[in-house]
Amino acid sequence: MIDLSGTSYTLSPMTLDDVQTVHTIEEEIYTAPWSLGAFVQEVRDNRSAHYLVLRYKPYEYEPFARRMLPRGLRHHLNSPHNDPAILGYGGFWLYVDEAHICTLALRESWRGRGLGELLLNSLLDAALKQGAAFATLEVRVSNLRAQGLYGKYGFRTVGRRVGYYTDNHEDAYIMSTESLQDSAYQALLAAHSQALQERLDADEAARSGSRIGS
Numbered sequence: 001m002i003d004l005s006g007t008s009y010t011l012s013p014m015t016l017d018d019v020q021t022v023h024t025i026e027e028e029i030y031t032a033p034w035s036l037g038a039f040v041q042e043v044r045d046n047r048s049a050h051y052l053v054l055r056y057k058p059y060e061y062e063p064f065a066r067r068m069l070p071r072g073l074r075h076h077l078n079s080p081h082n083d084p085a086i087l088g089y090g091g092f093w094l095y096v097d098e099a100h101i102c103t104l105a106l107r108e109s110w111r112g113r114g115l116g117e118l119l120l121n122s123l124l125d126a127a128l129k130q131g132a133a134f135a136t137l138e139v140r141v142s143n144l145r146a147q148g149l150y151g152k153y154g155f156r157t158v159g160r161r162v163g164y165y166t167d168n169h170e171d172a173y174i175m176s177t178e179s180l181q182d183s184a185y186q187a188l189l190a191a192h193s194q195a196l197q198e199r200l201d202a203d204e205a206a207r208s209g210s211r212i213g214s
């Protein structure tokens with residue numbers, strides 16, 4: 001499990017307050033986004049669903065600053081449609097002992113810093129704690145970046161769904177891990193967690209160093 005206490009990031013369960021922004025990000029990224037209603041239903045009603053939201057603490061709005069603004073301008077500070085503190089999100093459905101990663105996404109300008117990995121790592125950690133024996137997902141055959149991340153975490157292609165995506169009829173690879181409970185998988189997760197922790201802590205130190213230096 002990654003300790004975010006020394007970083008500028010937080011991870012928390014997705015709530016109904018988050019879904020408008022999550023949906024806005026979803027629409028920015030995907031050609032066939034989930035609807036707002038789908039997110040509402042997932043968060044409110046789906047007991048087998050587990051979603052996490054990643055936030056950047058410096059962008060979290062200050063209730064005091066918000067109160068000081070005239071009422072008509074408050075939405076600029078933290079519009080529910082686009083809360084800038086929310087950087088990304090991910091989730092899985094737990095079906096008996098299978099954790100199916102159903103979504104994973106990060107705002108474009110925040111990619112390439114290990115934050116997509118942080119989300120995936122945390123989803124897998126949560127799935128393990130909830131007793132998942134293995135994890136599965138679908139990914140576009142053209143999405144090499146996501147496949148790279150999933151490959152790093154031990155997902156292997158086990159099948160292909162032809163024409164799976166409704167927007168362009170692209171095929172999906174079905175990917176799956178080996179048993180999450182195996183010592184080999186636990187060792188892989190532990191090694192990646194340690195490296196990611198060091199990366200996030202080093203980035204934070206560099207950021208605060210540059211703040212002090214400026």
Ligand SMILES: CC(C)(COP(=O)(O)OP(=O)(O)OC[C@H]1O[C@@H](n2cnc3c(N)ncnc32)[C@H](O)[C@@H]1OP(=O)(O)O)[C@@H](O)C(=O)NCCC(=O)NCCS
Binds near residue numbers: 143
């Ligand atoms: C997929 C996504 C969440 C990954 O997050 P990210 O911040 O870009 O990736 P990270 O910086 O966390 O990279 C982690 C690992 O992913 C892999 N990876 C990252 N970029 C890659 C690329 N361009 N090609 C191949 N592998 C790549 C690497 O293994 C990397 O580990 P490394 O840094 O040790 O090399 C993000 O790019 C995204 O939101 N994409 C759009 C939505 C999407 O495609 N979601 C997945 C749907 S199945």
